[in-house]
Amino acid sequence: MPPRRRSASGYRGVRQHPNGGFYAKIRSGDLRLSLGTYDTAHEAARAFDAAAWRLGRPRLQMNFPDVRTLQQALDLAPPPRLNSAQDRAEHSALQRRLLVAQEDERVMAEWRRRHPEDVAYEQEYLERRREEDRRRRREERLDRRRRKALACAQADLVNAGGRSFFTEEDERWFDIWLSTSDDTNDDDDGADDSSD
Numbered sequence: 001m002p003p004r005r006r007s008a009s010g011y012r013g014v015r016q017h018p019n020g021g022f023y024a025k026i027r028s029g030d031l032r033l034s035l036g037t038y039d040t041a042h043e044a045a046r047a048f049d050a051a052a053w054r055l056g057r058p059r060l061q062m063n064f065p066d067v068r069t070l071q072q073a074l075d076l077a078p079p080p081r082l083n084s085a086q087d088r089a090e091h092s093a094l095q096r097r098l099l100v101a102q103e104d105e106r107v108m109a110e111w112r113r114r115h116p117e118d119v120a121y122e123q124e125y126l127e128r129r130r131e132e133d134r135r136r137r138r139e140e141r142l143d144r145r146r147r148k149a150l151a152c153a154q155a156d157l158v159n160a161g162g163r164s165f166f167t168e169e170d171e172r173w174f175d176i177w178l179s180t181s182d183d184t185n186d187d188d189d190g191a192d193d194s195s196d
Contacts, residue, residue: 011045050077
């Protein structure tokens with residue numbers, strides 16, 4: 001029988017979990033051995049090779065054929081991952097949080113179905129808030145532009161030999177460096193306003 005193809009992980013006997021971890025499995029006849037879950041594909045491949053050595057597999061069927069002895073394969077293999085009481089408690093807590101979130105989603109879907117008038121009111125409220133936020137941002141941007149224009153005019157006046165009504169320590173001098181662009185333009189169409 002020809003040797004099995006390498007998986008997408010790049011290693012024989014190593015698969016990737018949807019959560020990003022890697023697990024190693026080895027087959028010997030009808031026997032399938034799970035070798036555990038690892039953080040990297042490389043660690044899982046080292047664990048596969050150690051098991052392959054123990055099962056007497058030829059070196060050509062291993063991920064790292066340069067390993068010459070069982071002891072060398074065991075030395076390179078990562079230690080087995082231990083599931084402590086803390087790991088189990090964290091897993092249980094995450095499972096409870098997931099169940100609560102799923103129940104919240106179910107209850108909210110039921111509430112939306114039973115109270116469409118409240119959903120409409122909520123959407124109107126959120127639209128009013130967005131409009132108020134756009135108006136506030138527009139006013140703040142116009143104020144920054146006014147302050148920057150005043151500071152620039154005073155600087156131009158001083159550079160031309162005139163005298164500014166700003167004192168030397170007046171903090172309004174810093175308004176020259178104000179950014180006057182914003183995420184919304186005057187038409188509120190959502191386009192960036194890149195003018196200074």
